[in-house]
Amino acid sequence: MQNQIVHESIEEYRRYNKVLEGNRRYVDKKLAQDENYFRKLAKGQTPKYLLIGCSDSRAPPNEITETDPGDIFIHRNIANLVIPTDLNINCVIQYAVEHLKVHNIIVMGHTCCGGIKAAMKQDSVGGLLDLWLNQIKLVYEKHQELINSFIDEDDQINSLCCMNVREQVLNIWRNPIIQKSWQDGHPVMVHGWLFRVETGFIEELSLEDSIPDEMSKIFKIKFNPSKHQSPNQHQEEEGNAHSPMRARRRFQRMQSRIETEIRHFTINMQNVNEEEIENKIVQDIEQDLQV
Numbered sequence: 001m002q003n004q005i006v007h008e009s010i011e012e013y014r015r016y017n018k019v020l021e022g023n024r025r026y027v028d029k030k031l032a033q034d035e036n037y038f039r040k041l042a043k044g045q046t047p048k049y050l051l052i053g054c055s056d057s058r059a060p061p062n063e064i065t066e067t068d069p070g071d072i073f074i075h076r077n078i079a080n081l082v083i084p085t086d087l088n089i090n091c092v093i094q095y096a097v098e099h100l101k102v103h104n105i106i107v108m109g110h111t112c113c114g115g116i117k118a119a120m121k122q123d124s125v126g127g128l129l130d131l132w133l134n135q136i137k138l139v140y141e142k143h144q145e146l147i148n149s150f151i152d153e154d155d156q157i158n159s160l161c162c163m164n165v166r167e168q169v170l171n172i173w174r175n176p177i178i179q180k181s182w183q184d185g186h187p188v189m190v191h192g193w194l195f196r197v198e199t200g201f202i203e204e205l206s207l208e209d210s211i212p213d214e215m216s217k218i219f220k221i222k223f224n225p226s227k228h229q230s231p232n233q234h235q236e237e238e239g240n241a242h243s244p245m246r247a248r249r250r251f252q253r254m255q256s257r258i259e260t261e262i263r264h265f266t267i268n269m270q271n272v273n274e275e276e277i278e279n280k281i282v283q284d285i286e287q288d289l290q291v
Protein backbone atom coordinates (compact mmCIF):
# COMPACT_ATOMS: atom_id res chain seq x y z
CA MET A 1 0.00 0.00 0.00
CA GLN A 2 2.77 2.40 1.02
CA ASN A 3 4.72 1.59 -2.16
CA GLN A 4 1.69 2.46 -4.21
CA ILE A 5 1.38 5.86 -2.53
CA VAL A 6 5.09 6.57 -3.16
CA HIS A 7 4.73 5.48 -6.77
CA GLU A 8 1.69 7.71 -7.32
CA SER A 9 3.43 10.66 -5.66
CA ILE A 10 6.42 10.29 -8.00
CA GLU A 11 4.06 10.24 -10.99
CA GLU A 12 2.24 13.33 -9.74
CA TYR A 13 5.52 15.18 -9.21
CA ARG A 14 6.74 14.30 -12.70
CA ARG A 15 3.48 15.56 -14.17
CA TYR A 16 3.75 18.80 -12.17
CA ASN A 17 7.37 19.27 -13.20
CA LYS A 18 6.43 19.06 -16.87
CA VAL A 19 4.56 22.35 -16.47
CA LEU A 20 7.77 24.08 -15.35
CA GLU A 21 9.71 22.42 -18.16
CA GLY A 22 7.09 23.84 -20.52
CA ASN A 23 7.76 27.31 -19.13
CA ARG A 24 11.49 27.00 -19.84
CA ARG A 25 10.75 25.97 -23.44
CA TYR A 26 8.33 28.91 -23.75
CA VAL A 27 11.02 31.39 -22.60
CA ASP A 28 13.56 29.91 -25.04
CA LYS A 29 11.08 30.12 -27.93
CA LYS A 30 10.12 33.73 -27.20
CA LEU A 31 13.74 34.85 -26.79
CA ALA A 32 14.67 33.17 -30.06
CA GLN A 33 12.02 35.31 -31.78
CA ASP A 34 12.87 38.54 -29.93
CA GLU A 35 15.65 38.76 -27.36
CA ASN A 36 13.94 41.82 -25.76
CA TYR A 37 10.47 40.28 -25.61
CA PHE A 38 10.23 40.05 -21.82
CA ARG A 39 12.00 43.37 -21.20
CA LYS A 40 9.34 45.05 -23.37
CA LEU A 41 6.54 43.26 -21.47
CA ALA A 42 8.01 44.36 -18.16
CA LYS A 43 7.63 48.05 -19.13
CA GLY A 44 3.85 47.95 -18.60
CA GLN A 45 0.51 46.90 -19.98
CA THR A 46 -2.00 48.66 -22.22
CA PRO A 47 -4.62 45.95 -22.87
CA LYS A 48 -7.51 46.95 -25.09
CA TYR A 49 -10.08 44.51 -23.70
CA LEU A 50 -11.35 43.20 -20.41
CA LEU A 51 -12.50 39.60 -20.74
CA ILE A 52 -14.59 37.91 -18.07
CA GLY A 53 -14.46 34.19 -18.67
CA CYS A 54 -14.99 30.83 -16.99
CA SER A 55 -12.16 29.21 -15.03
CA ASP A 56 -12.61 26.07 -17.13
CA SER A 57 -9.22 24.81 -18.35
CA ARG A 58 -10.61 24.29 -21.87
CA ALA A 59 -11.36 27.97 -22.48
CA PRO A 60 -8.02 29.84 -22.32
CA PRO A 61 -8.73 33.38 -23.67
CA ASN A 62 -5.32 34.21 -25.16
CA GLU A 63 -4.86 30.88 -26.88
CA ILE A 64 -8.30 30.73 -28.53
CA THR A 65 -8.07 34.34 -29.78
CA GLU A 66 -4.40 34.15 -30.81
CA THR A 67 -3.63 37.17 -28.67
CA ASP A 68 -0.45 37.81 -26.72
CA PRO A 69 0.34 38.60 -23.10
CA GLY A 70 -0.47 42.28 -22.65
CA ASP A 71 -3.47 42.25 -25.04
CA ILE A 72 -6.33 41.21 -22.74
CA PHE A 73 -7.01 42.02 -19.08
CA ILE A 74 -8.63 38.85 -17.78
CA HIS A 75 -10.90 37.86 -14.91
CA ARG A 76 -12.07 34.26 -14.60
CA ASN A 77 -14.43 32.52 -12.22
CA ILE A 78 -16.79 29.55 -12.29
CA ALA A 79 -19.33 30.14 -15.10
CA ASN A 80 -18.18 33.71 -15.87
CA LEU A 81 -20.49 35.39 -13.37
CA VAL A 82 -20.70 39.14 -12.75
CA ILE A 83 -22.15 39.23 -9.26
CA PRO A 84 -22.98 42.83 -8.27
CA THR A 85 -21.49 42.53 -4.77
CA ASP A 86 -18.37 40.53 -5.75
CA LEU A 87 -15.50 42.74 -4.53
CA ASN A 88 -12.99 40.90 -6.71
CA ILE A 89 -14.73 41.40 -10.05
CA ASN A 90 -15.73 44.97 -9.21
CA CYS A 91 -12.09 45.89 -8.55
CA VAL A 92 -11.12 44.28 -11.87
CA ILE A 93 -13.84 46.21 -13.72
CA GLN A 94 -12.96 49.50 -12.03
CA TYR A 95 -9.23 49.11 -12.71
CA ALA A 96 -9.84 48.10 -16.34
CA VAL A 97 -12.21 50.98 -17.04
CA GLU A 98 -10.81 53.82 -14.96
CA HIS A 99 -7.08 53.10 -15.10
CA LEU A 100 -6.40 50.93 -18.15
CA LYS A 101 -9.12 52.79 -20.09
CA VAL A 102 -10.44 49.73 -21.91
CA HIS A 103 -13.34 50.46 -24.27
CA ASN A 104 -14.51 46.88 -24.78
CA ILE A 105 -15.61 44.39 -22.14
CA ILE A 106 -16.30 40.83 -23.21
CA VAL A 107 -18.22 38.23 -21.21
CA MET A 108 -17.23 34.83 -22.57
CA GLY A 109 -19.19 31.73 -21.67
CA HIS A 110 -18.53 28.32 -23.17
CA THR A 111 -20.40 25.18 -24.12
CA CYS A 112 -20.28 22.08 -21.87
CA CYS A 113 -19.78 24.35 -18.81
CA GLY A 114 -19.56 22.28 -15.61
CA GLY A 115 -20.87 25.17 -13.49
CA ILE A 116 -23.94 25.55 -15.69
CA LYS A 117 -24.54 21.78 -15.68
CA ALA A 118 -24.31 21.61 -11.89
CA ALA A 119 -26.69 24.57 -11.47
CA MET A 120 -29.35 22.75 -13.50
CA LYS A 121 -29.35 19.85 -11.05
CA GLN A 122 -30.64 19.75 -7.51
CA ASP A 123 -27.70 17.79 -6.06
CA SER A 124 -25.51 19.67 -3.58
CA VAL A 125 -21.88 20.25 -4.56
CA GLY A 126 -20.88 21.83 -1.23
CA GLY A 127 -21.69 24.93 0.81
CA LEU A 128 -19.88 27.78 -0.96
CA LEU A 129 -20.29 26.21 -4.38
CA ASP A 130 -24.04 25.84 -3.89
CA LEU A 131 -24.17 29.50 -2.95
CA TRP A 132 -22.25 30.47 -6.09
CA LEU A 133 -24.41 28.27 -8.32
CA ASN A 134 -27.53 29.95 -6.94
CA GLN A 135 -26.68 32.90 -9.21
CA ILE A 136 -26.94 30.62 -12.24
CA LYS A 137 -30.11 29.03 -10.88
CA LEU A 138 -31.69 32.49 -10.91
CA VAL A 139 -30.90 32.75 -14.63
CA TYR A 140 -32.27 29.23 -15.18
CA GLU A 141 -35.46 30.05 -13.30
CA LYS A 142 -35.96 33.21 -15.37
CA HIS A 143 -35.50 31.45 -18.71
CA GLN A 144 -36.62 27.91 -17.85
CA GLU A 145 -39.45 27.86 -20.35
CA LEU A 146 -37.10 28.48 -23.27
CA ILE A 147 -34.33 26.23 -21.93
CA ASN A 148 -36.66 23.31 -21.16
CA SER A 149 -38.16 23.54 -24.64
CA PHE A 150 -35.01 21.81 -25.93
CA ILE A 151 -35.28 18.03 -25.84
CA ASP A 152 -31.57 17.23 -25.88
CA GLU A 153 -29.82 17.73 -22.51
CA ASP A 154 -26.70 19.24 -24.12
CA ASP A 155 -28.89 21.76 -25.97
CA GLN A 156 -30.52 22.70 -22.68
CA ILE A 157 -27.12 23.19 -21.04
CA ASN A 158 -25.77 25.25 -23.95
CA SER A 159 -28.86 27.43 -24.11
CA LEU A 160 -28.43 28.22 -20.41
CA CYS A 161 -24.75 28.98 -21.18
CA CYS A 162 -26.02 31.60 -23.69
CA MET A 163 -28.69 33.03 -21.41
CA ASN A 164 -26.15 33.24 -18.61
CA VAL A 165 -23.81 35.32 -20.79
CA ARG A 166 -26.71 37.66 -21.63
CA GLU A 167 -27.57 38.11 -17.94
CA GLN A 168 -23.94 38.81 -17.02
CA VAL A 169 -23.70 41.40 -19.81
CA LEU A 170 -26.77 43.08 -18.33
CA ASN A 171 -25.15 42.98 -14.89
CA ILE A 172 -22.20 44.88 -16.36
CA TRP A 173 -24.47 47.52 -17.89
CA ARG A 174 -26.19 47.91 -14.54
CA ASN A 175 -22.86 48.30 -12.76
CA PRO A 176 -22.39 51.87 -11.43
CA ILE A 177 -18.71 51.90 -12.48
CA ILE A 178 -19.76 51.31 -16.10
CA GLN A 179 -22.63 53.79 -15.95
CA LYS A 180 -20.30 56.43 -14.53
CA SER A 181 -17.80 55.78 -17.31
CA TRP A 182 -20.40 56.99 -19.81
CA GLN A 183 -20.99 60.12 -17.80
CA ASP A 184 -17.23 60.70 -17.56
CA GLY A 185 -16.96 60.60 -21.36
CA HIS A 186 -15.27 57.20 -21.51
CA PRO A 187 -17.85 55.02 -23.26
CA VAL A 188 -17.56 51.29 -22.74
CA MET A 189 -19.06 48.65 -25.00
CA VAL A 190 -20.04 45.23 -23.66
CA HIS A 191 -20.01 42.10 -25.80
CA GLY A 192 -21.26 38.55 -25.18
CA TRP A 193 -19.39 35.54 -26.55
CA LEU A 194 -20.01 31.82 -26.48
CA PHE A 195 -16.89 29.70 -27.02
CA ARG A 196 -17.80 26.35 -28.54
CA VAL A 197 -15.41 23.86 -26.96
CA GLU A 198 -16.38 21.17 -29.48
CA THR A 199 -15.43 23.28 -32.56
CA GLY A 200 -13.04 25.92 -31.22
CA PHE A 201 -15.11 28.76 -32.69
CA ILE A 202 -16.36 31.82 -30.79
CA GLU A 203 -19.93 32.96 -31.48
CA GLU A 204 -20.87 36.57 -30.89
CA LEU A 205 -24.25 36.60 -29.16
CA SER A 206 -26.94 38.99 -30.24
CA LEU A 207 -27.58 41.26 -27.27
CA GLU A 208 -29.83 44.07 -28.51
CA ASP A 209 -31.70 44.45 -25.25
CA SER A 210 -28.49 44.94 -23.32
CA ILE A 211 -27.94 48.32 -24.92
CA PRO A 212 -27.92 50.66 -21.91
CA ASP A 213 -30.52 53.03 -23.28
CA GLU A 214 -33.00 50.17 -23.32
CA MET A 215 -32.05 48.98 -19.85
CA SER A 216 -34.74 49.24 -17.22
CA LYS A 217 -34.88 52.75 -15.74
CA ILE A 218 -34.76 51.21 -12.28
CA PHE A 219 -31.03 50.58 -12.78
CA LYS A 220 -30.13 53.88 -14.40
CA ILE A 221 -28.15 55.91 -11.93
CA LYS A 222 -27.98 59.67 -11.87
CA PHE A 223 -24.69 60.58 -10.28
CA ASN A 224 -24.49 63.69 -8.16
CA PRO A 225 -23.44 66.71 -10.18
CA SER A 226 -19.94 67.89 -9.34
CA LYS A 227 -19.33 71.17 -7.49
CA HIS A 228 -18.64 72.89 -10.79
CA GLN A 229 -21.91 71.76 -12.41
CA SER A 230 -25.20 73.57 -12.03
CA PRO A 231 -27.93 71.62 -10.20
CA ASN A 232 -29.91 71.42 -13.43
CA GLN A 233 -27.03 69.94 -15.39
CA HIS A 234 -28.74 66.58 -15.87
CA GLN A 235 -31.78 68.13 -17.46
CA GLU A 236 -29.62 70.47 -19.53
CA GLU A 237 -27.44 67.59 -20.71
CA GLU A 238 -30.25 65.95 -22.65
CA GLY A 239 -30.49 68.96 -24.93
CA ASN A 240 -26.76 69.70 -25.11
CA ALA A 241 -25.03 68.37 -28.24
CA HIS A 242 -21.76 67.92 -26.32
CA SER A 243 -23.19 66.27 -23.20
CA PRO A 244 -21.85 62.86 -22.09
CA MET A 245 -25.31 61.39 -22.64
CA ARG A 246 -25.37 62.54 -26.25
CA ALA A 247 -21.74 61.46 -26.70
CA ARG A 248 -22.66 58.04 -25.38
CA ARG A 249 -25.48 57.60 -27.87
CA ARG A 250 -23.26 58.82 -30.69
CA PHE A 251 -20.53 56.38 -29.71
CA GLN A 252 -23.01 53.50 -29.48
CA ARG A 253 -24.40 54.29 -32.89
CA MET A 254 -20.92 54.59 -34.35
CA GLN A 255 -19.83 51.32 -32.77
CA SER A 256 -22.77 49.35 -34.12
CA ARG A 257 -22.38 50.93 -37.59
CA ILE A 258 -18.70 49.99 -37.63
CA GLU A 259 -19.50 46.41 -36.65
CA THR A 260 -22.16 46.12 -39.35
CA GLU A 261 -20.01 47.73 -42.05
CA ILE A 262 -16.89 45.72 -41.25
CA ARG A 263 -18.92 42.51 -41.55
CA HIS A 264 -20.49 43.72 -44.78
CA PHE A 265 -17.17 44.66 -46.40
CA THR A 266 -15.33 41.59 -45.16
CA ILE A 267 -18.01 39.28 -46.56
CA ASN A 268 -18.58 41.07 -49.86
CA MET A 269 -15.14 42.42 -50.72
CA GLN A 270 -12.66 39.59 -50.36
CA ASN A 271 -9.77 41.27 -52.17
CA VAL A 272 -9.86 44.66 -50.49
CA ASN A 273 -7.18 45.46 -47.94
CA GLU A 274 -7.89 46.68 -44.42
CA GLU A 275 -6.93 50.29 -45.16
CA GLU A 276 -9.39 50.52 -48.06
CA ILE A 277 -12.16 49.05 -45.90
CA GLU A 278 -11.36 51.54 -43.16
CA ASN A 279 -11.54 54.49 -45.57
CA LYS A 280 -14.89 53.32 -46.94
CA ILE A 281 -16.32 52.92 -43.43
CA VAL A 282 -15.11 56.38 -42.38
CA GLN A 283 -16.79 57.91 -45.44
CA ASP A 284 -20.01 55.99 -44.80
CA ILE A 285 -20.43 56.94 -41.15
CA GLU A 286 -19.10 60.48 -41.28
CA GLN A 287 -22.64 61.83 -41.57
CA ASP A 288 -23.74 59.87 -38.52
CA LEU A 289 -21.04 61.38 -36.36
CA GLN A 290 -22.18 64.91 -37.15
CA VAL A 291 -25.54 64.34 -35.46
Ligand SMILES: [Zn+2]
Nearest residue numbers: 054056113114
Ligand atom coordinates in the same frame (compact mmCIF):
# COMPACT_ATOMS: atom_id res chain seq x y z
ZN1 LIG B 1 -17.43 26.82 -17.42
